[in-house]
Amino acid sequence: NDYSASSSPATITDADRIYTDEGVAPIPRILQALRQPHKPLIISFEVFNKGYYAQDALLVAQTALAKMKAATKGA
Numbered sequence: 001n002d003y004s005a006s007s008s009p010a011t012i013t014d015a016d017r018i019y020t021d022e023g024v025a026p027i028p029r030i031l032q033a034l035r036q037p038h039k040p041l042i043i044s045f046e047v048f049n050k051g052y053y054a055q056d057a058l059l060v061a062q063t064a065l066a067k068m069k070a071a072t073k074g075a
Contacts, residue, residue: 001046002027014048020067027071043068 002023003009007016009025020027034041045064047053052060 001025014046015050017046017049019064020045020071022067031072041072043072 001017002020002025003012003016004018004023007023031041045061045068047060047064
């Protein structure tokens with residue numbers, strides 16, 4: 001998950017998490033650090049943001065998947 005610029009990495013809570021690539025987390029650098037050519041990269045999106053709870057679950061899942069796929073291209 002990502003986090004907004006208004007959240008400090010030291011104080012972020014689960015409820016502050018947002019879609020991948022909508023915030024300021026160093027996602028490409030994190031993915032590069034996790035990359036191992038001989039192992040698949042398995043990631044997930046955890047929904048703790050109350051704003052996402054109010055939305056259709058399928059839409060949230062589809063959006064999260066699309067954003068994660070875009071962020072991992074080339075990772």
